[in-house]
Amino acid sequence: MRLAILSVALTAAALSACATSPRQPAPVAAAAAPAPIDGYxxxxxxxxxxxxxxxxxxxxxxxxxxxxxxKGTGRLHLIAPAVKGERQFHLESGGDTERYPASLEPSGLHDGDLMNGEAPADAPVFQRFRRLGWIAAWRGQDREVYAAHPGSEDKVEAFFSVCG
Incomplete structure (x- = not known):
């Protein structure tokens, strides 16, 4: 009888070992916020x-x-210097990415054109920007990150509070 109980116990232990899930990899640490650029x-x-x-x-x-x-419109007008051939805003913040069509007009301050576009202020990319204090613009294959210096994040929040 003891041999039967021991046999059942060993079988149960072996089966439970097989039923356990494989070891999960440790979670990857969240990426640090981009560093602000001196002077910007x-x-x-x-x-x-x-x-x-x-x-x-x-x-x-x-x-x-x-x-x-x-104030309270919930709409953003987007403006940026255009890179030759560029006809859209490609924005990213904290993993959220959006693209918005742009029209071009001659810049009154610089050589070249300015891109103009419209977007909803509550789009995920802008809400993430509002929380994180940084947003990136893709310019062709290049990614330009625009990060707030410590203490400037409140300007981002204040702006979106006005827009609604």
Missing amino acids: DWFMHQDGGEAMLAYGVADSDEVKLRFDCG
Whole structure:
């Protein structure tokens, strides 16, 4: 009888060992936020019911990406210098990616054109930007990351609070 009980116990132990799932790999650590670039940051300006958020150099015409909105509209106007042949905004933040068609118009400040587009302020890529404080623009095969310096993230949040 003891031999039968021992045999059943060993069989149960062997079967339970087979039924366990294989060892799961350790989770990959979340990627660190991109580092801000010296001299560049996010700047917000509000005038009445209009708000503007731009990434560039303070007090200059050097702007990489700009968003405009009317108070409570929930819509963004996108503006960026165009790279030759570029006709869309390809934006990414924290894994969310969106593409928006763009029209071109001559730049009044620089050689070349400016891209203009429209987007909903509540699109996932903008909501992620709002939480993380950085957004990237794909320019052909190149990825340009626009990260807020510590303390500037509040400008991003303030802008989206105005837009609705």
